[in-house]
Amino acid sequence: MIKVSRRAALAGLSALPLASARAQPADFPDRPLRLVVGFPPGGPNDLLARIFAPGISERLKRPVVVENRAGANGEIAAASVAKAAPDGSVIMLASNGSTTVAAALRPTMPYDVRTDFIAVAPVGINPMLLVVRNDLPANSVAELLALARARPGKLNGASAGAGGATHLALELFKALGKVDIVHVPYKGGGPAMADLMAGLVDLYFGGLSTALPHARAGKMRALGQTSTARSVAAPDIPTIAEAGLPGYEAAISYGIFLPAGAPAALVDRLHAAVDATIRSPEIARKFAELGADPQYGTPADFKRYVADDLAKWARLAKEAGLKVE
16 A cells, blocks of 8 residues: 655645646637638638638637638638637638648748648538530530540630639549640639530539539539539539549538647637537538538548648649649
């Protein structure tokens, strides 16, 4: 038996409050927290943030204010968050466009998604929709690939801008399908879809929420979704992978990040708040209205996803010779 003196026992007891205080998890600042979004109000990033911000606020017992810092495809916002204090006062919702895709395409970036941020939680995924003009003689992904191989360099694919998600979706399709399709960049998705409906371009990878209504209305033909699983918003449309191009995946993903250096306790608390909010059936319904599907995972899961996504787009950029200055 180990004997402990009364004095030592009392000393141990007196130390308990101090040790307990030190072991208490760090808390978020007692003021409104900023949820930074790198795009203007009304876009998918902004709408998703405003859907789940109240749930995070309720669970963290802090006001959460959505702050729009638009510019450079979300990179201005990300650069500012990378320099923010890691005390939990600044949270970022970012898509892979401003994190992994941008890093894969630009030789120099003002931040590194692997070292300047902590990946906290995935939020959702928004597949794109491969659509073609109505009179194109291709009614499936397999038929489109066959047509492109029979007419190398003759088909053209629109994008909402060079280096963006719609451009990368096209380039991945070309690389995996081993086809030669001419890229035609537009200044936005609206003009690209307008020209597709007018028959001036052959195909386009548009956001599901914006392209699907036109396809349903018969203004263009939908051939496949870019995610690995069919979206609940369009269960009747196959994925590109199952429709003729195995391994294809180019969805837009969204996640929550904190500046590097944030305490692990804050990371865990924020993850728990985000995860519980995203699992709400009401949130899932609202996401579906935007053509997005909720995503779940631990911080470690999300960190791996970010690393894998960066490696995928970097590999594609190198093989296809893609670079955006």
